């Protein structure tokens with residue numbers, strides 16, 4: 001999670017992970033990044049198979065499977081962070097490992113470019129979106145420019161492969177070779193003659209690379225403030241994937257559910273008060289307001305949608321359930337539908353076996369589809385919600 005200071009990143013983080021972290025109405029409350037486990041929500045296959053499951057790492061609540069993912073709440077970025085301003089490169093470095101970015105913005109425009117509180121509506125959130133993209137692109141340009149002359153000259157003289165060279169140069173940024181090759185193609189640059197690339201070309205290449213390697217969605221936060229609505233409409237007219245959110249509302253609902261005051265699953269569009277007599281008048285009022293202003297108007301608080309969107313839409317992942325016994329849908333300990341994995345669309349049965357355990361991959365013989373009981377070869381491309389058993393010469397240790 002990235003964005004300028006004081007927009008609600010830590011509130012979002014705390015709502016998604018239930019980890020208590022400092023939240024304040026001032027810039028730079030977070031300095032060291034917060035890391036935690038959040039969940040993506042999917043419809044579990046347990047209802048279809050009519051079984052009662054025993055998840056191990058994930059959670060299943062009435063047929064809603066919550067699959068763990070790692071969420072990192074970065075410190076706020078201010079203009080020119082790429083040149084070291086504010087807490088600068090320190091947070092940009094956090095972004096290195098990220099698969100996708102959730103850009104939290106203050107849709108109500110109630111914080112200025114540096115994250116200081118200002119009158120709602122006085123800051124344009126569209127500018128915040130552009131600012132962050134610029135920072136990220138310039139950060140990449142800076143990394144690329146370092147030693148660029150030497151790299152481009154060596155491509156020209158020893159006819160090296162630019163994709164391989166850039167892959168090594170950008171190691172640690174979790175950027176794949178196909179993404180690098182695609183970014184070169186999309187920027188219409190000559191990979192044989194990087195020596196002729198201008199600074200503008202390098203910027204265009206970095207921009208393309210950013211889109212491919214660090215896909216980003218916008219979590220338009222503070223929808224509880226009415227002024228945010230018109231800004232969200234403007235944002236939705238652009239190419240960005242925009243998810244309206246209220247991190248504060250989600251935090252309140254999650255904490256109330258945790259205290260058993262209400263029944264509410266992350267991403268639900270309603271909640272149910274379990275013990276009305278245990279609520280103070282003020283708590284009741286807050287819950288009523290969330291119900292009217294957020295859930296009735298926007299359907300959900302948006303936090304779960306943002307997490308789901310990051311995995312299922314931006315990263316195009318699917319959910320797959322590995323089992324060891326296709327009759328009972330269990331592992332060797334008898335746990336039913338014990339695991340749910342998120343894998344990229346296009347993953348083959350053999351690649352999936354490697355993901356579970358390298359031994360399973362190395363000894364891969366075939367897989368079995370728990371629905372049809374048919375054998376699946378190593379090149380079988382896994383479909384969303386597949387339940388499969390991997391048969392391997394080498395079992396799990």
Ligand SMILES: Nc1nc2c(ncn2[C@@H]2O[C@H](COP(=O)(O)OP(=O)(O)OP(=O)(O)O)[C@@H](O)[C@H]2O)c(=O)[nH]1
Pocket residue numbers: 004005006007008009010011012022023024025026027028029030031074075076077115221222223224225245246247248249
């Ligand atoms: N109205 C409203 N306020 C919110 C919402 N989410 C967070 N806030 C408030 O925004 C302020 C900043 O929240 P934080 O979560 O600390 O913001 P941050 O982006 O982590 O800030 P830094 O750590 O400084 O970068 C706090 O006063 C929050 O209560 C929301 O959904 N609605």
Ligand SMILES: [Mg+2]
Pocket residue numbers: 009010011022029030073074075
């Ligand atoms: Mg914070």
